[in-house]
Amino acid sequence: MFLKVQLPWNVIIPAENLDAKGLMLQRSIVVCLLDDFAKKRATKDLGYYLAVSTLESIGEGKVRPQTGDVLFPVVFSGITFKIFRGEILEGVVHKVLKHGVLLKCGPIENIYLSSLKMPGYRYVPGENPVFLNDKTSKIGKDVAVRFIVLGTKWLEAEREFQALVSLEGDYLGPVS
């Protein structure tokens, strides 16, 4: 699910960027914030950081001793993407393996659908391997699939989420 969040953030402006006043300073704060935001990538609580939508407020700057940099507390709204257990989503298959498929959904690429969780589908090997069922539904590369999320995992080192998903349930499977 995409979320609209309001976040407090500390922006540090290096001393050498401080000579200009007013608009230029505000510009440095925005540039710095956008840069930090993109670098952050994702957090366990809020998910992936997509975009800053509005800068709500800029607090009073505090000069840091020694360096002379100035720290500005700001509040902004932004968009994030987080995946929840029990959520029903649509994703696209990007890899077909013998024991299941890998899907991508929004910024997340490691979504695993095991063949054990695709009742009725069997693996058909070949140059473009696919999973087929009796009703000639096909799950192969680039096919959109509707699934339910069984579990999610946050990988701190990579700043990535992984998810396990299933087709066990009504109205789940490939979508056109």
Added chain:
Amino acid sequence: MSGEEEENAAELKIGDDFLKAKCLMNCEVSLILEHKYEQLQQMSDDPMNQVSQVFEKSLQYVKRFSRYKNPDAVRQVREILSRYQLAEFELCVLGNLCPETVEEAIAMVPSIKTKGRAHDDEAIDKMLNDLSLIKKFE
């Protein structure tokens, strides 16, 4: 122990913070991201280089999975769904997946049928009808 272990979106257990948070439908995100991308295009020759991987992948995703493209239609979808006392999360799941039947809607958002909530099949059917009308006239 923590609320996290009990997380289950099907029962609308997604943590108090998220229950109150504003959710966005794919079509809304698509409008916002495309607008941002256009702004970048005006400022640089190679806008794809200016955006993060997360932005790029999300933009691709919402372009493919937006049921409504027209900004007016997108606004109407939220307006119509807002009349049905849905949680933000439920509203967006319905707007994203556009179920065609009452049965499908309940399968996608089981929490709308939990005890104490006012959604009978008739109300859900009317809601789906309103949604399909927007799609038709988009």
